[in-house]
Amino acid sequence: MKTSISLNQENLSLIPSDVITPSYDRDKVTTSIVHIGVGNFHRSHEAFYTNELMERYGILDCGICGVGLLDYDRRIYNILKDQDGLYTLITKELDGSLTARVIGSIVEYIFAPENPIAVIEKMANPAIKIISLTITEGGYNLNEATGEFDFSNPVIVEDMKNPMSPKTVFGYLSQALKLRMQRGIPGCTIQSCDNIQGNGDVAKKALTEYIEKTEPELLPWIEENVSFPNSMVDRITPVTVAADIERLKTEFQVEDQWPVVCEPFKQWVIEDQFITGRPEWEKVGAQFVENVIPFENMKLRLLNAGHTVLGMLGALHGYKTIDEAAHDKDFQFFLKAFMNEEVTPTLGNLGNIDLNKYKKSLIDRFQNIYIKDLISRICLESSAKIPIFLLPTIKAQLQGKANITRATFIIAAWCKYNDGVDENGKSYAIEDALSNELIRAAALSHENPIRFLQIRSIFGDLIDNKTFVDAFLSSLKMIREKKIKECVAEINSRLS
Template sequence: MNHRLNQQQLKRLPADIILPQYDRSQVKAGILHIGTGAFHRAHQAVYVDDVLALEGGDWGIVGSSLRSKSVAEQLNPQDGLYTVLVRDSARLQTRVIGSVLNVLYAAEQSEELLDTLANPSIKIVTLTVTEKGYCHDPATGNLLINHRDVTADLQPNAIPKTLLGWLCRGLQRRKAAGFTGLTLLSCDNLPNNGRVLKKVLLQFSQRVDPALAVWIEKSVSFPCSMIDRIVPATTEEDRLFAAQTLACRDEGLVVTEPFSQWVIEDNFIAGRPAFEKVGVQMVSDVTAYEEIKLRFLNGAHSLLAYAGFLAGYQYIAQVVAQENFVAAVQDFWKSEVLPSVYVPLDFDIDAYQSQLLARFSNSALRHKTWQIAMDGSQKIPQRWLNTLRSQLASGGEITWLVFALANWIRYVRGYDEQGQVIDVQDPLALELRDLYRQYDKNYPKLVQGFLRLEQIFDVDLVDNERLSMALAEQLEHLAVDGVTVCLGRLLGK
């Protein structure tokens, strides 16, 4: 099948395919998105597509990629068009999204990307660059000033490598042209993501030009947001299915679940789309929603990913098909997560937990445990450690948090319970592997070695005797008995 999805192909698609409900030729760019991966295309770009269909406006998206050319190669030959395939056991929906106008690849289009950041028609820059893209210390929120790419970006006239470098240079150009400011909207899984972004960008820009830092403080807003939709990696099998459905190839296809949520702090300095009309929750404070999502959904997801992978399961749906894993997650939520969060009065936390289990059970998504396990050193401070601190301070239960951490430590050693090598994807992968090998079966020293990793753990956890003893004991049990036996033991079975 040689034909690619593009604007001309739209009129030839089968009648049951949902198409953009607006004239794309009349849409101008008002949003720049940095990190145009699968999640953005299945989440923020869909909401913008809904706004354009509802009331139009100049809110088209210019996408950009800082690391890979693949998204530009997928979408630009397709006029920015791509398909979102929504799947669960009872539903299949195929929808073409038209809100992305084109995609820039930073390494080859640096001037165009900087000019776009400086263009006064761009009112909002949205970001999905993952936790590690902020070049920050997850424990303190401060800029990693000794990060190799940060150091390079701070050199005069450097072509940026980091998100912060691109933002700083683009805003510098915008300021020099005398244009107004804009909104930088983080859509990554970080607590207080807007404030994290503001902190590191100001620290970075202060070193580039103190006057620029002052201008950013006055002219740029940094709303926090909470995003939620499960988007597994697209497979070749998915693409073949879509090609049969569309009768043409779509290299930009993304696959996702029916559920989608976006909560945004309503703090836009240069205007915004009517997000509230298409299901986005615009609020004054995102914190409660953010903490619930990070600790309930993301916390459980990571627990299931590490323990499930080591137990031999490739997909999350396979893990939650096991009775003991479901019981573990339910007890984790009840005894450790729920006591640590504030739940708004109008939020049905019981229904939320039931909904999460149903989403995890969606076998149509084929969400890999390995994919969720990526970049654990960047994720677990937000997903587990704040809950852990709360429980330690109150004397509450930490059984499942310890189990989760122990499984993560076993995972990053680089081989599974059958001795097969694990492709550990993490910025600290080599350091974590070598640390495990250094101490091997001396579990108390192994625990202290991990807890002293300042990039992950803060000083308050290093000297906590209760945590250290429980973690060393659990690591020994996992080494001797494996995940499945340990899980049953913790459940009293």
């Protein structure tokens, strides 16, 4: 039996040749990016693009300093510290083969709870041109109902009382930007890499509302010296499981405590608004544009909504992974018709994008049997996802008096999903910030079906649209009376 090699800088030369390792000198890498939220997605996406730039072009002035803000981040901090910032990216190809490469672009890491001042000083360092974020939808601390910054959040209250010992991204950013202003240091770009619509705009709104209340004298300087480009990010990156770690060890003899698994597809479209310069990520496949909205809508309404479609249908049927649902012929037919007939008419002019090719690629990606993306992951926090991924399609189709049957059926399926049990009688947890409200509304909908649509923070004035309400009630009645596969087959037959 071959001996596995522990991943760290000293052992890089011992890693087997079928694993791609950094050929550049990591000692010569200089840091110009601070990234908050070093999870799997950041490591499969921004850190990957940056590593490629270093590897293929020898551009070494774009090293990343990772920052962990939460106590939860202690584990990844300890692992990256043990491994000198190195980790393995395992790409699961469509034919089942694996490509393993060691990523070396994260050259520093700070665990904020242990040393908040070090994080503030690092962000304020003149060498830092970009502070990027992967903090999830909830990390922007905007009220679900009003869209305004939530100053009642206990950690925000704490940050306002103790500004030099912050716990949130807003506390850290405000103090770092304040130091830059006071020291006469140029501004920087705050780059959201989160999968939310208008992510740069959201980051700017949240930060400026916080600063308006805490450091108002900073606002004019930020307006002049800080940019917030919007971007569209895309790469399916499932949770790393023990089998992935073991397979890396047995097939490649690499012992990595937390590798990252991803699909081969990747996409990054960014508005080119970087106030103090940026890495040339376009050399390695990123696309810089004036306006990201068309690309964003395409991705959110097709990929993300497609995931939601398969997630809700699959969860009710009892499937565990997205590839299972995507290979189900009834579900696959439903999804293709949803994309072609209900989403595509809402997308407008996409320039030279081959939309049919893109939609076909989505089906291939969903069907990748080697990714094993969990349906439970896709369905969690649906109250934050569905208003972004699905409702814009419904609203646009209503405006054009066009078909909303399948999109509305998924809303009804979501209502039933919140009963917390699949058709085989197996229960599952509803993991959602609004879980109590969702579960209660779903329960009450058995007696009063419209009750689910009365969650105004999600559906807004859609409850006042008779066409939508009638379609929802019809779908929910069908779902309550029949198996999900029967319902889908009936819709497929009726509308084909």
